[in-house]
Amino acid sequence: MAAVLPPQAAPHEFLRARTRWHPLEIVFWLSTLLPFVVVPEYLQLASQIAIAALFAISLDLILGYAGIVSIGHAAYFGLGAYTAGILSKHGIGEPVVLLVLGAIVAGVVGYASSFIIARFRHLALIMITLGICLMFYEAANLAGWLTGGADGLQGIKIGPLAGTFKFDLYGKTAYSYSLIVLFLCFLLARRLTHSPFGLSLRGIRENAVRMPAIGAPSDAHIRKVYTIAAAIAGIAGAVLAQTTSTVSLEVLGFQRSADVLVMLIMGGAGKLYGGILGSIVYMVARDQFSGINPQYWYFWIGLMMVLVVMYLPNGLLGGLEKLTARWRRSPT
Amino acid sequence: MSETVLATRGLRKNFGSLVVAGDINIELPRGARHALIGPNGAGKTTLINMLTGMLQPDAGQIMLEGADVTGLKPAARVHRGLVRTFQINTLFPRLCAIEAVTLAICEREGHARNWWRRLPVYRDAVDEAYAILASLQLGADCTRVTRELAYGQQRLLEISLALAAKPRVLLLDEPAAGVPRSESSALFQAIAGLPADITVFFIEHDMDIVFKFASRIIVLVGGRVLVEGAPSEIAADQRVREVYLGHGKHG
Numbered sequence: 319m320a321a322v323l324p325p326q327a328a329p330h331e332f333l334r335a336r337t338r339w340h341p342l343e344i345v346f347w348l349s350t351l352l353p354f355v356v357v358p359e360y361l362q363l364a365s366q367i368a369i370a371a372l373f374a375i376s377l378d379l380i381l382g383y384a385g386i387v388s389i390g391h392a393a394y395f396g397l398g399a400y401t402a403g404i405l406s407k408h409g410i411g412e413p414v415v416l417l418v419l420g421a422i423v424a425g426v427v428g429y430a431s432s433f434i435i436a437r438f439r440h441l442a443l444i445m446i447t448l449g450i451c452l453m454f455y456e457a458a459n460l461a462g463w464l465t466g467g468a469d470g471l472q473g474i475k476i477g478p479l480a481g482t483f484k485f486d487l488y489g490k491t492a493y494s495y496s497l498i499v500l501f502l503c504f505l506l507a508r509r510l511t512h513s514p515f516g517l518s519l520r521g522i523r524e525n526a527v528r529m530p531a532i533g534a535p536s537d538a539h540i541r542k543v544y545t546i547a548a549a550i551a552g553i554a555g556a557v558l559a560q561t562t563s564t565v566s567l568e569v570l571g572f573q574r575s576a577d578v579l580v581m582l583i584m585g586g587a588g589k590l591y592g593g594i595l596g597s598i599v600y601m602v603a604r605d606q607f608s609g610i611n612p613q614y615w616y617f618w619i620g621l622m623m624v625l626v627v628m629y630l631p632n633g634l635l636g637g638l639e640k641l642t643a644r645w646r647r648s649p650t
Numbered sequence: 651m652s653e654t655v656l657a658t659r660g661l662r663k664n665f666g667s668l669v670v671a672g673d674i675n676i677e678l679p680r681g682a683r684h685a686l687i688g689p690n691g692a693g694k695t696t697l698i699n700m701l702t703g704m705l706q707p708d709a710g711q712i713m714l715e716g717a718d719v720t721g722l723k724p725a726a727r728v729h730r731g732l733v734r735t736f737q738i739n740t741l742f743p744r745l746c747a748i749e750a751v752t753l754a755i756c757e758r759e760g761h762a763r764n765w766w767r768r769l770p771v772y773r774d775a776v777d778e779a780y781a782i783l784a785s786l787q788l789g790a791d792c793t794r795v796t797r798e799l800a801y802g803q804q805r806l807l808e809i810s811l812a813l814a815a816k817p818r819v820l821l822l823d824e825p826a827a828g829v830p831r832s833e834s835s836a837l838f839q840a841i842a843g844l845p846a847d848i849t850v851f852f853i854e855h856d857m858d859i860v861f862k863f864a865s866r867i868i869v870l871v872g873g874r875v876l877v878e879g880a881p882s883e884i885a886a887d888q889r890v891r892e893v894y895l896g897h898g899k900h901g
Contacts, residue, residue: 325780326777326780326781326784328792329748329779329793330770330776332746332748332793333748333749333752333769333770333776337769337770509765509766510765512769513766513768514753514756514761514762514763514764514765514767514769515763515765516765516769517745517752517756517762517769518756518757518762520744520745520749521745521753524742524743524744524745525740525741525742525743527740528740528741528742529725530704530723530724530725531704531728531740531812532728532733532754532757532758532811532812532815533729533733533754533757533758534725534762535725536725542765546765
């Protein structure tokens, strides 16, 4: 087919093919409905996975696409969670409104921090992102009157979703809600990564020196994507607060920043689905390992991390891609 | 001589006690094909870095089409038509050639701020990118990933990226560095074929190429302009022979 195309049509076709939906993508999203029928007793876990996946996607936009390292991304997750939790105590029960407010607060703080973030790279960023997250952690710890401090936020009251569906113990509403939010944010992230802006982000990741030499305002691009990523992380945090009716200091903790980084790198950074796959594997593994060995389960997680990075430099998704490519090549 | 497009006045830069640029005054007319030569460490790349804003001079001015651009950031100078290439490939390894050049065009046209519309919607940008790549014999390989391109092709992509910014002044830092002699001539043929109103200023070590493609040569030694003149004058200049040609060719 390519032979009949005039040569100048080839790049158009090539670029269009990249933005097209792959059948496997549709299969994947349909299969996210399976837990409702296959493992209804695990819907709470499924909801947690969807939230983790959304958080991982937000990190992927800055780390996987723009190459901005962050080990303090929980700052925005936590801000979204606390915003939704605290405001729900003060009479705002509507889940979607809380979600938007969580996104706004996290986005505004993300925008403010982005002026510092855009000026640094690599090791310096590790210190800065971690530093920002630590400050929010301790601020939340200190402001016990507002956040409940180390005891966690008490008395969260979330209204029914769309005025009808209550958040129940079995997690049916919770998973439905998390999944819808994840899917909508995924669509947004997918559009972004296929846009000229998304291409510029990859340009920054690939060569930050060349970007100004082709006239690109890298700093402005970084500020923009950092703000968007912070807002999405805030949404993920808000969903957690709503579906579990609890917010503890842990949402701002280093562990959460590190976990999401591990999920993303394990799944494969820079391809959106990597973060989702990583979240599924990590969360399910954690659930299983902690069942087998409640005290030492991080040992197995650690082993898994080492093995993945050693043998699959592009993450689990990169490994799968390689496998299918080999499989497709072998019959010919 | 036609109007001056790019000029420096008393450009100075020291790295500690080392003078890398000592009172450099150059003038490039529109459509120039000027070469910058000099022994290693003469300050040639430093001069390009200062012209493009990647390095701030200690003193002096850089004038682009009559306007003082000394304080402008690199990206702002690119928008005014002052574009460079790099001696060491400074590309986007995991982008395809067509993506890389389309990226540069989108940045030039202001499309890069759009995060909602899909890239293929910008048909004109993709067409233009393809045309640039095809003009440098990269058309057939435009969908290949940069890091998988042959070295010579990567050197051509270096120039393609610069052309995508629609330069009025193009600064080429050893465009044929590392390219075998048999291929470097073809590369310069492509450069010679650029529109006549683009001012080209290039660093090159191969004297055969310099004498063949440059209409004028500036010789830089120890951060200072030793002599400037037509290729025949430079070839006959005794000082140039002593400090440069006499020591053998570099690169």
